[in-house]
Amino acid sequence: MVADLREVKLRFFGMAIGDILRAIRGGSLMGAFTLSVCAIDAMAYVRGALPSSRNRANFENWVVDWMVPLNSRCRPDVLYALRCGLVHTYGYARAMKKCGLVGFEYVHDRPAEHWDEPIRGYWRLNLDSHAAEVCIAAFRFFDGVTRQAQKDEAFAVALQARAQKLITVQIYEVVPLHPGRRQAIVRSQPAPPRFADVDPALAPLDGDNEPSVDEIVEGIRSIY
Numbered sequence: 623m624v625a626d627l628r629e630v631k632l633r634f635f636g637m638a639i640g641d642i643l644r645a646i647r648g649g650s651l652m653g654a655f656t657l658s659v660c661a662i663d664a665m666a667y668v669r670g671a672l673p674s675s676r677n678r679a680n681f682e683n684w685v686v687d688w689m690v691p692l693n694s695r696c697r698p699d700v701l702y703a704l705r706c707g708l709v710h711t712y713g714y715a716r717a718m719k720k721c722g723l724v725g726f727e728y729v730h731d732r733p734a735e736h737w738d739e740p741i742r743g744y745w746r747l748n749l750d751s752h753a754a755e756v757c758i759a760a761f762r763f764f765d766g767v768t769r770q771a772q773k774d775e776a777f778a779v780a781l782q783a784r785a786q787k788l789i790t791v792q793i794y795e796v797v798p799l800h801p802g803r804r805q806a807i808v809r810s811q812p813a814p815p816r817f818a819d820v821d822p823a824l825a826p827l828d829g830d831n832e833p834s835v836d837e838i839v840e841g842i843r844s845i846y
Contacts, residue, residue, distance in 0.1 A: 626782065626785075627764065627767070627768045627771060627781075627782075627785070628768075629813045630764070630785045630788070631761075631764035631765075631768075632813035632814055632815075632817075633788070633813045634664070634665075634760065634764070634788060635760070635814070635817055635820050635824065635827075636811075636813060636814045636820050637788075638657070638660070638661040638664055638760075638788075639661060639756070639757055639760055639820065639824070640820040640821055641657050642654045642657045642658050642661065642753050642756070642757075643753070643820070643821040643823055643824070643842070643845075644821070645657055646749070646750075646753070646842060646845050646846075647821075647845055651728070651730055651749055652708075652728065654749060654753060655704075655708060655728060655747075655749060655752070656708040656709065658752060658753055658756045659701070659704060659705035659708060659709065660705075660709065661756055661760065662681060662684060662685065662689075662701075662705070662756065663677070663681060663705070664788060665684055665688075665760060665763055666680040666681050666683070666684040667680070667784060668767070668781065668784050668785055668788070669684065669763075669767060669781075670777075670780060670781070670784065678702055678717070681698075681701075681702050681705065682698035682699060682701075682702050683698075684763075685698040685701055685702075686698050687763075688759035688760075688762060688763050688766075689701070689755055689756070689759045692755050692758055692759060692835055693736075693737060693751075693755055693835075695736075695737035696737060696755070697721075697737075697745075699717075699720070699721050700721050700723065700745055702717055703715060703717040703718040703720070703721050703723055704726055704745075704747070705717075706718070707725075707726070722743065723740070723743055723744070723745065724742065724743030724744055725743070725744050726744060726745050726746070726747060727744050727745070727746040727747070728746075728747060728749065729746060729747070729748050729749070730748060730749040730750055730846065731748075731749075731750060731843055731846050732748050733748050733750060733751045733839055733843075735748055736748035736751035736752065737751075749842075750839050750842040750843050750846075751835070751839055753838075753842055754835045754836075754838035754839040754841075754842060755835055757824065757827075757838050758833060758834070758835050758838060761827055761833060767781060816828050821841075822841065823838060823841030823842050823844070823845065824838070824841070825841065826838060826841070
C-alpha cells in the first residue's frame, strides 16, 4: 500500500503539479493559477470529503492543514474565492463577495508582494510563491496521508479507491498477435522516477533534506 501511494504521489506531481509548471513555461500564467487551485481541489478529494459537506469546507480545511503552515498570511476563504472566480467565471464569483473582495491582483516574479494586505478590496498573489507553496504542501500532504494509511486500514482502503480516480495518461498500443490478427493494449503512462523528471524546478524534492518553499520559488523564477 505504501509503495502504491509513493507512485500516486509521483503520478500526481507528473500530471497536476507538472501541468502548473508547464503552463508557466509556456507563458500561460493565469492558466497556472487556475491549475493550482484545481490541484488543491483534487487533493482535498483524495483525503476524503467531509460528510454532508459541500466542496468549500473540504477545500478550505485542506488549505488550513497544508498551506497555512507554510505561510501564515494565506487566507483559506480568499483562496477558495480565487478558485471559484478562476474555475467558474474567469472573473468575479459570489464567494468573493462573502470575503468583501472586489477582485485579485495576479502578479509574478514579485515574491515580496505575495499575500499583501488588500488595497481597495483587491488581494495580491504572486504566482511563483503561490505555486511553490502548492508544490510543498502537496509533497507534505502525500507523506501525511501515507503515515495515516499505515495506522488505519479502513482509511488506507478508502484512500486507495479515491486515488485511483485521479486522472492518468493512458497509452493505446496495437500489437500483433499473429499474422492477420492484432490486439489493442491500454496501459497507464509510468510514473516519473524522480520529481526533477517532472520539471527541473522540482529538483529540490529529490534531496534528502526537507525541501523549502524558497527553493521551489527560485526554481520557478528562473523560468521567467
